Amino acid sequence: MQISEKPGINSDNLGGFDANHPPDPKLIDTCVHCGFCLSTCPSYRVIGKEMDSPRGRIYLMDAINEGEAPLGEGTVQHFDSCLGCLACVTTCPSGVQYDKLIAATRPQIERNYSRSLPDKLVRQLIFNLFPYPNRLRVLLAPLLIYQKLGFPKFFRATGLLKQISPRLGAMESILPNVTLKAFRDTLPEVIPAEGKKRYRVGVILGCVQRLFFSKVNDATVRVLTANGCEVVIPKSQGCCAALPEHQGQKEQAQALARQMIDSFEGTGVDFVIINAAGCGHTLKEYAHILEDDPNYREKAKEFAGKVKDAQEFLALVGLTTKLSPLTDGELTLVYQDACHLLHGQKISVQPRQLLRQIPGVKLREPIDAALCCGSAGVYNMLQPEVADELGQQKVDNLLNTGAELIASANPGCTLQISKHLQLQGKEVPIMHPMELLDYSIRGVKLYE
Amino acid sequence: MIIQEKQQINWQPIIKQFEDVVGKNGVVQRREELLTYECDGLTSYRQRPAVVVLPRTTEQVAEAVKICDRNQIPWVARGAGTGLSGGALPVENCVLIVTALMKKILEIDLENQRVVVQPGVINNWVTQAVSGAGFYYAPDPSSQIVCSIGGNVAENSGGVHCLKYGVTTNHVLGLKLVLPDGSIVDVGSSVPEMPGYDITGLFVGSEGTLGIATEITLRILKTAESICVLLADFTNIEAAGASVSDIIGSGIIPAGMEIMDNLSINAVEDVVATGCYPRDAAAILLVEVDGLEVEVAANKKRIAEICTKNGARSITTANDLETRLKLWKGRKAAFAAAGHMSPDYYVQDGVIPRTQLSFVLQEIENLSQKYGYRIANVFHAGDGNLHPLILYDNSVPGALEKVEELGGDILKLCVKVGGSLSGEHGIGADKKCYMPEMFTEIDLETMQWVRQVFNPKGLANPGKIFPTPRTCGEAANAQSAKQFESVERF
Ligand SMILES: Cc1cc2nc3c(=O)[nH]c(=O)nc-3n(C[C@H](O)[C@H](O)[C@H](O)COP(=O)(O)OP(=O)(O)OC[C@H]3O[C@@H](n4cnc5c(N)ncnc54)[C@H](O)[C@@H]3O)c2cc1C
Ligand code: SF4
Numbered sequence: 001m002q003i004s005e006k007p008g009i010n011s012d013n014l015g016g017f018d019a020n021h022p023p024d025p026k027l028i029d030t031c032v033h034c035g036f037c038l039s040t041c042p043s044y045r046v047i048g049k050e051m052d053s054p055r056g057r058i059y060l061m062d063a064i065n066e067g068e069a070p071l072g073e074g075t076v077q078h079f080d081s082c083l084g085c086l087a088c089v090t091t092c093p094s095g096v097q098y099d100k101l102i103a104a105t106r107p108q109i110e111r112n113y114s115r116s117l118p119d120k121l122v123r124q125l126i127f128n129l130f131p132y133p134n135r136l137r138v139l140l141a142p143l144l145i146y147q148k149l150g151f152p153k154f155f156r157a158t159g160l161l162k163q164i165s166p167r168l169g170a171m172e173s174i175l176p177n178v179t180l181k182a183f184r185d186t187l188p189e190v191i192p193a194e195g196k197k198r199y200r201v202g203v204i205l206g207c208v209q210r211l212f213f214s215k216v217n218d219a220t221v222r223v224l225t226a227n228g229c230e231v232v233i234p235k236s237q238g239c240c241a242a243l244p245e246h247q248g249q250k251e252q253a254q255a256l257a258r259q260m261i262d263s264f265e266g267t268g269v270d271f272v273i274i275n276a277a278g279c280g281h282t283l284k285e286y287a288h289i290l291e292d293d294p295n296y297r298e299k300a301k302e303f304a305g306k307v308k309d310a311q312e313f314l315a316l317v318g319l320t321t322k323l324s325p326l327t328d329g330e331l332t333l334v335y336q337d338a339c340h341l342l343h344g345q346k347i348s349v350q351p352r353q354l355l356r357q358i359p360g361v362k363l364r365e366p367i368d369a370a371l372c373c374g375s376a377g378v379y380n381m382l383q384p385e386v387a388d389e390l391g392q393q394k395v396d397n398l399l400n401t402g403a404e405l406i407a408s409a410n411p412g413c414t415l416q417i418s419k420h421l422q423l424q425g426k427e428v429p430i431m432h433p434m435e436l437l438d439y440s441i442r443g444v445k446l447y448e
Numbered sequence: 449m450i451i452q453e454k455q456q457i458n459w460q461p462i463i464k465q466f467e468d469v470v471g472k473n474g475v476v477q478r479r480e481e482l483l484t485y486e487c488d489g490l491t492s493y494r495q496r497p498a499v500v501v502l503p504r505t506t507e508q509v510a511e512a513v514k515i516c517d518r519n520q521i522p523w524v525a526r527g528a529g530t531g532l533s534g535g536a537l538p539v540e541n542c543v544l545i546v547t548a549l550m551k552k553i554l555e556i557d558l559e560n561q562r563v564v565v566q567p568g569v570i571n572n573w574v575t576q577a578v579s580g581a582g583f584y585y586a587p588d589p590s591s592q593i594v595c596s597i598g599g600n601v602a603e604n605s606g607g608v609h610c611l612k613y614g615v616t617t618n619h620v621l622g623l624k625l626v627l628p629d630g631s632i633v634d635v636g637s638s639v640p641e642m643p644g645y646d647i648t649g650l651f652v653g654s655e656g657t658l659g660i661a662t663e664i665t666l667r668i669l670k671t672a673e674s675i676c677v678l679l680a681d682f683t684n685i686e687a688a689g690a691s692v693s694d695i696i697g698s699g700i701i702p703a704g705m706e707i708m709d710n711l712s713i714n715a716v717e718d719v720v721a722t723g724c725y726p727r728d729a730a731a732i733l734l735v736e737v738d739g740l741e742v743e744v745a746a747n748k749k750r751i752a753e754i755c756t757k758n759g760a761r762s763i764t765t766a767n768d769l770e771t772r773l774k775l776w777k778g779r780k781a782a783f784a785a786a787g788h789m790s791p792d793y794y795v796q797d798g799v800i801p802r803t804q805l806s807f808v809l810q811e812i813e814n815l816s817q818k819y820g821y822r823i824a825n826v827f828h829a830g831d832g833n834l835h836p837l838i839l840y841d842n843s844v845p846g847a848l849e850k851v852e853e854l855g856g857d858i859l860k861l862c863v864k865v866g867g868s869l870s871g872e873h874g875i876g877a878d879k880k881c882y883m884p885e886m887f888t889e890i891d892l893e894t895m896q897w898v899r900q901v902f903n904p905k906g907l908a909n910p911g912k913i914f915p916t917p918r919t920c921g922e923a924a925n926a927q928s929a930k931q932f933e934s935v936e937r938f
């Protein structure tokens with residue numbers, strides 16, 4: 001790439017990338033600067049600046065590689081503003097692998113750029129908390145008390161937290177209601193299949209999913225066993241590594257990935273099933289995450305090959321159970337595409353196909369279905385302003401379809417959308433497709 | 449910020465003024481951030497702007513333009529930056545006015561079939577907004593998922609559906625403009641017929657040299673009752689070309705008619721992989737017909753007969769939306785897919801009389817061999833608008849210069865057979881030196897007088913469209929350049 005002028009004085013005299021896997025110039029060169037990725041990029045849609053678009057970020061990576069721009073505040077903030085939703089990868093007609101480029105850039109930032117103190121603290125809090133279910137659980141007790149005492153109303157009404165720090169405010173505002181059940185894992189290690197056994201499958205519970213949405217996990221297990229799967233849930237499983245991986249915490253991600261692989265070792269499962277989109281995407285990337293580890297490289301490949309999203313799996317093997325209607329009349333549903341399913345795993349048909357099998361369900365399609373809702377892992381905690389605008393837009397688009405219920409297959413999206421439904425004073429229920437299938441299989445009506 | 453000594457512009461107070469208009473967040477001034485604005489869809493020209501300003505309203509645009517006017521600073525408008533002729537290429541020490549945040553659809557009037565939008569609205573958002581009610585916006589450049597209406601107006605963009613319905617200019621009813629002195633004017637109206645000079649028509653296609661459009665009133669059309677796409681594949685490209693002439697000769701006006709050659713077929717199949725286009729075909733012809741049910745059925749039959757008569761190997765048809773989109777998908781991705789085949793590509797955009805098609809294609813093939821670069825051809829066959837894509841590697845020293853020369857030879861060829869330098873991508877920075885091939889001294893002088901009326905100080909997008917002695921050397925017309933010295937100051 002030729003840049004018009006000689007490198008000038010960098011506005012913050014900082015270095016560039018180090019030699020450990022910088023974004024690959026060969027991948028950068030496949031970008032022809034056509035701009036097709038711009039309008040599908042959620043950060044560009046909100047911020048509107050070239051630097052906050054995929055094309056602009058690739059341009060910046062190239063400039064840093066070439067020593068034309070520093071790895072400093074002026075560039076890092078634009079990598080930080082990327083939601084990692086991978087819509088650009090789906091859109092790009094030149095096949096640019098932006099996912100690889102941003103995955104290479106993030107650890108470079110963590111190694112070679114020193115963040116401001118508050119930024120550092122918030123990040124540390126998140127990375128030391130969310131990937132560890134047991135630590136999260138410790139926090140749950142005060143949270144339960146906090147919620148029961150009515151503090152949330154107080155904080156939300158006065159905007160006090162938001163004034164202290166918009167990020168802490170954002171963190172508080174998406175917290176779901178905690179139930180006592182979140183304090184323990186209730187599922188046994190092996191659950192037999194109902195009827196004839198067709199498969200032996202492992203199930204990954206997910207950190208956020210298991211604490212805040214344990215009923216989704218319960219539903220998933222029931223749907224699987226009802227459809228002839230023997231389910232194995234190793235107690236030693238931890239976090240899938242999605243969170244640290246998406247934010248460039250490479251070593252932490254590798255350690256968690258190894259732990260996950262170990263916990264399924266010797267279980268003899270045919271597939272490993274996950275019902276959270278973000279986790280599924282990372283689990284399928286294990287071969288890449290552990291590519292430099294000679295002891296785990298092969299195991300990681302084998303493990304990743306077995307990972308299937310719950311809906312992908314069920315659509316693949318087919319439902320064998322009878323399905324009953326969820327309501328007395330018709331039920332109009334809108335399915336919310338999670339980025340890590342749609343763009344990350346190219347799964348969009350399967351969930352719709354499963355939902356359509358439920359008698360009485362009418363599926364609606366929203367405008368900008370492929371645009372991120374702003375949740376994107378921990379993005380809504382790190383970049384609250386952008387996330388809020390995306391959340392509002394998403395809720396508007398979903399509700400404009402006139403649907404009575406939203407189906408969402410990712411805990412992050414569910415939290416984000418619930419928050420914005422609440423802010424807009426709308427009372428539309430939001431459920432995981434596995435819950436809907438579970439109701440339908442058990443013949444339970446939704447509003448009973 | 450880098451400050452250019454020679455011009456001695458003190459940017460800090462000027463930036464402060466911009467910040468007062470659009471807020472701190474609406475101004476980009478860091479060196480590394482400005483880098484991302486140094487080129488548009490044509491990356492062979494690069495120039496970093498001094499400042500980028502992102503207004504949200506007509507008034508903010510007007511204030512920003514006034515600041516430029518007061519300080520004698522050149523400015524360039526930019527939409528999505530997908531232009532292929534370097535129209536939004538900054539000039540040295542300029543302000544780039546970007547419309548990306550002007551993305552509101554201001555008014556939808558279905559009864560009168562019109563929509564009023566801000567310039568940063570993306571082309572296909574217009575259709576998206578009215579499709580539920582059975583309407584659409586006809587001009588559909590391949591870049592429609594990303595290019596802005598403001599950019600479309602400035603380039604008078606066309607698309608595959610412009611054969612029957614006309615290009616952008618046929619769909620713009622009225623404009624709110626900010627002129628280079630910062631004044632706000634309305635031209636055209638909300639009805640299609642207006643007495644007096646057609647100023648709207650003059651502005652459409654002016655490539656940002658006459659001012660900046662801040663509100664655009666567009667005409668929308670009722671979606672046709674029935675639409676059908678035919679895909680015919682041929683073992684030689686002349687047969688595809690002959691089919692095009694025969695179809696038009698028979699009195700049918702298809703909504704769109706496109707040809708892709710073997711190289712481009714393979715390029716898109718590599719990337720989009722829809723499996724629709726046979727990889728061994730010498731050419732495919734895509735024809736879309738729309739209208740009343742009976743009309744479409746009859747035309748479909750006749751077109752299939754004409755293609756078969758000309759030797760088509762197979763014909764696929766699609767009536768449902770999903771399959772139609774699938775058939776079009778490869779064509780729409782053709783340019784970018786070229787980027788997958790080769791490190792760089794250079795798109796040309798010339799127009800020829802339809803009857804010259806096989807001659808010109810043969811000549812392009814000869815040029816390809818002479819220069820030693822592969823050329824993929826995709827074109828709007830119905831209106832003879834060629835898009836040869838020259839594949840090359842920019843990292844090879846001297847390659848770009850040779851490719852530009854080759855591109856120039858193709859353009860000259862188009863003009864020689866009675867065609868034009870540009871179908872829809874505009875002249876911009878890229879083709880200005882070829883203007884004297886097509887226009888006489890007097891033609892060019894007349895055009896410059898027009899520009900002078902709107903843009904007397906030459907601050908709006910200087911150095912575009914017209915040849916300048918500095919960049920075009922011999923090609924520039926010495927006399928007119930002298931006369932317009934003040935215009936070409938930058
Ligand atoms: C892959 C690809 C395919 C393409 N296919 C087509 C095609 O099929 N048909 C076609 O016609 N074009 C095509 N183009 C070219 C390009 O998309 C069009 O020219 C488009 O109209 C440019 O819009 P933009 O918003 O990107 O404008 P920009 O590139 O940002 O600007 C283009 C010009 O418009 C001026 N401008 C922008 N906004 C305004 C405004 N509000 N008022 C006044 N002037 C303004 C700029 O100064 C500049 O001169 C293609 C481009 C690419 C990369
Ligand atoms: S769509 Fe792909 S090739 Fe085009 S600018 Fe974006 S990343 Fe680059």
Ligand code: SF4
Nearest residue numbers: 041082083085086088
């Ligand atoms: S991953 Fe999503 S947010 Fe990031 S550049 Fe791509 S489209 Fe934009």
